Each structure stands twice: as C-alpha cells, then as structure tokens.
Amino acid sequence: MTAPARSLPLSLAVAEAAPRCQDELVVGAETNYALMSQVQGLAFDRTVPLNVSLELTLNCNIRCLHCYNLDRDLPQGACHDRSGAPDTRPDLSLDEIMRVLEELRDAGCLFLTLSGGEVLTYPHLYAVLDRARELNFAVQLLTNGTMLQPGVAGRLASYRNLLGVSVSLYGATADVHDGITQMPGSWKRTWDGAERLRAAGIAVRLKFIVMRPNAHQVEEMRAQAEARRFAYLVDVTITPRHDGTRGSLETRVREDQLAALYRGPLRDLLPTGKLPVTEERFPCNCARGNCAINVKGDVHPCVSVPWAAGNVREQRFADIWQTSPVFQRIRGLRIADYEACAPCPDKPYCSRNRGASFNYSGSYTGTDPFVCRSAALTREAVTAGAPDAPRD
C-alpha cells in the first residue's frame, strides 16, 4: 500500500510561545527563537526527551557560596544526598556514560547539555564530546569559564556540533565576583575565557546569578555584557543545595533588594503582562521535554529538581523515561494538585520555579516562599502605573 502524496518543501512554519523554562533557551539558537519554541512544543506534546543535561563531574575549581550541588566549604570528597546521608556510590564511568549517550540518542535527545561541577575539570570531556559528535547531538557546555586557557577554546571550536557555551558570571567587579567564587582572579579569568570562546567562533551566553552580594551591580553587569556584545540570562533564584544543606540561601537577595530590582534594573525582563495559567501552560518541561542525569546516574525531571526517577546503572534510560512512577506522577499533575498555588492570585506572574520549590519544600508540588514573594513583586512591578481596571 502506498502512502498518499505529501508536500515536499521544508517546513519552516513558526509559532510564538514563551519558553516554559530556561532549559528551553538553547545557547546559540536565540535567532531561531520562534522555531525553537515550536520544536520544544512538539517535544512537550509528544513527551520526547529532547533536552537532557548530563552531569559529568561534581569536581570544581572554585567554591561558589551559592553552589546548588553541594557545600563547597565542606571537606573535599564529602558527597551527600538530600537527606544528608553520605552518597558513596561511584560516579558514572566513562564506559557507562558512553552507553548512556547511545540510549539518549535512541530515546530522542537532541540538545545535550554537559555540566558539572566544572565540566572542564572532567578528565574525559573530549572523549565524551567525540562520541556526542558521532551521535549527532547538539551540545551545550555549562562552565565557569576559568579553565578556558588559550588552546582550549580552539579545541572546543573544532566540534561543529557544539551549539554554544554558557558562562556563569557573578559580578561587575573582581572583588564581588571573586568573593562569591572564593577564588581570587576568577572574574578576569571568566571574562578572558568568554572572549576566547567568542574569538574561536563559539556562541557564548553569560549567565548572571543575582544574589545578595551582587544585587547592587546588576545594572552594571548587564551594561558590561551589552557593551561587549554578549548574550546573557539573568536568574535571581538561589535554591537549597542538592546535598540537603541550606547555606546557599544566605546569598539569596533580600525582599527589599528584589523589589528594587523588579522596579528598576530588571523591570524590562519581567513579563509584560499576565502569563497564561491553563492546564496546558502551567506545567514546565520537566519530564516532558527535559530531564537530567546526575553524576551518579540518577535520572531527574530536570537539573534543578533532584527527584530520582531511576538510575541508568539499573535500567535503560528509555524505560525510566517511559515508565518511571516519578515521571508519570509529574505528567499527570493538574493545577489543583499544587495546593498552595491553585488558589494563589499571583499565578499569572509566577515562574513557579520547580527547582526552588522542590529543594525548599521537599515536594514537587510544594512552594518556596521566595518564589511566592517574587511572583507578588512581579505583579506589583508589572501593574504599577497601569490604569485601574474599569469598575462597574
């Protein structure tokens, strides 16, 4: 039986839609935003793990105060799960990672994000990149940029499947940034690394994490990026750590800082109005188009939500993706299941940051008071000066 005639031209139709989370904002694809939204929407609708983040190592050469992985001031080698119990499982071996890459490819992954720790400390990074190229993944790297010595950027640029690199930056001046990383000289090394990447032809996106020590520099950070013509993202949400410790929360911006930021330097990045709150739009991409695999092989709904759905040492990735009760649970959630959110009037202004909410409350449907206040402050900033609604 023959198939009916079908049109042959390339389909480049576009659809405008806001991203469900930052994981959808693929480095280097900003100019294709509308088409990327359509592609991400297809993955979401069809439950295809198009975006997977693979954590290659927890090792890092800096000791950020806000690190979401673990408390970097604890003795080296101390790795704990969310309950605080020691996690003595070995990291995934290179052989295991190679197998997982093939499983991800077969399951439908295209956008593969390699992260750490500091990904450039991983001794087998280039072996992983070689295999990712063979398997036609579009790769993104997340890095602090400090290890991008001359030669490294050029080697990375030889990977034509490298979409881009996200470089984290925490201040407009060395003293602020270096105070957060606890590594003197890191601010300059990060900027130098970003410039080397770009000189090598690699798309770079800076990621500004806004926190208490650098909140006063947000305007300057943005101005520096714009003056040097770097794309950037801004994130104000610091979460409790995946090892269960909460010291990172001490770096969160205070409410008065956040309110001032939303009225001032970040005002233009806020939504211009209410976000749609429907059963179709309320879920994020967790367990639908996104997931993450940590260094121990645990599969999580996304990099920010360390809720293990299974482990790739024990099960094939596709089996976890398709049958895990954790993922099934997430996919079946309705707005009413988010007990605190369901009646909240600020939903149209809320990012509903799942990572913050999960790490703070221990529940995927829980809340984090910071996220709630952020939504309220967003509403206040967005509606300030707006004409009153007509009254009867």
Place this chain on the structure above:
Amino acid sequence: MSAWRRDAELPFQKLAEETIVVDPRRREVHLLNETAARIWELLASPQSLDELTATLGDEYDVGESELREAVAECVAGLEGKGLLVAAGTR
C-alpha cells in the same frame, strides 16, 4: 550525475514524523517535514536525484515527473541551507 549526502557532523534528531536539523555555525535550526525528513534519512549515504526519485517512487503515490521536481526542489533547499555536501558524481 551529481550526488549529495547530508553533512555528517550536523546535529539532528527525528521527532516523530519530522526531523530537526541544527547548524551551529550558522546558528540555524530547521524542522523538516515528513518527506524532507525521509530525504534527509536517505542522504546518510551519497544519492543522486535519480536514486532519490527511484526510492521515493516506491514509497509515494506520485507521478515520476512531479516527484522528481519536488525532490530536486527539496535537495536544492537543503543544499542552499548548507546542510548537504557534494558527493561527486554517480
């Protein structure tokens, strides 16, 4: 006769019937519809227009001249976007 193959280093993935192709150098993303995706699949190895038309002729209920014209248009589109490389003559 000229032959082409897809650029082996470009990231791509099937997404149900469509295929997404990414060109990091040009910062472009392409979403190929079902038929273009089938041509992309065939171009894993060098193919001439005659070969592509013959293969697709067995799969689609379309007249040969119409099919050949459509295949040529699709290949030209893919080549114009830098997704194919010349693979000599066959």
